[in-house]
């Protein structure tokens with residue numbers, strides 16, 4: 403799954419990028435480390451090939467912390483993802499928490515009780531299946547983006563890697579206005595090496611090695627979820 407990133411996002415925004423880079427670096431004092439995020443996705447996987455909800459949400463919360471450190475330009479993205487995460491956290495602290503222990507138990511429970519809103523979002527606006535599907539699609543983008551970063555040349559542009567992975571995944575589900583806002587925001591991303599250093603995994607080379615080890619777990623979580631949703635014909639939930 404190697405994506406191209408030799409395109410080119412228009413110039414400009416250099417000053418903004420420098421500011422963002424400084425800000426992101428400074429904010430790594432917060433103890434963020436991508437290792438913990440990747441470990442959370444690894445911890446999702448059980449021997450029975452189910453996906454545990456709590457580490458899945460922990461992984462997402464870690465990603466949101468990272469995204470927030472890139473600046474307010476990404477607030478509209480993180481707000482939307484946080485809304486979905488909070489729907490799931492609410493279920494995990496409710497009386498029905500056991501039903502939401504794994505993605506599989508959630509799908510079984512919500513389908514059996516008509517809680518999905520298969521035809522109309524308005525029927526079940528807080529459906530767990532729907533919230534997870536949105537995050538699942540974003541995980542596809544993340545997988546491609548991190549793989550793109552990992553396999554790119556030192557002088558590659560993060561914004562281009564990000565745009566290409568977005569266009570090949572999430573963008574297919576977004577209206578024009580969101581696609582436009584997202585691709586404008588990507589222009590503010592720091593350079594590849596600054597981005598890799600910001601993951602707090604050591605040097606860019608060490609970060610690349612770590613990504614190589616850990617990405618298969620993210621991919622596995624993605625594959626199991628994709629199969630589960632395909633089996634129940636839920637990949638296009640409104």
Ligand SMILES: CCCCCCCC/C=C\CCCCCCCC(=O)N[C@@H](COP(=O)(O)O)[C@H](O)/C=C/CCCCCCCCCCCCC
Nearest residue numbers: 436465466468469478479482483536537540572580584601
């Ligand atoms: C340290 C690791 C390196 C990578 C760090 C990346 C951190 C990424 C964190 C979050 C990723 C984005 C999550 C986006 C979830 C979007 C869910 C979605 O598709 N929502 C749309 C549909 O929802 P409903 O209306 O059906 O409820 C919603 O319409 C869209 C909202 C706006 C967000 C769309 C922009 C997506 C851009 C994704 C790329 C993020 C760029 C990060 C740059 C590193």
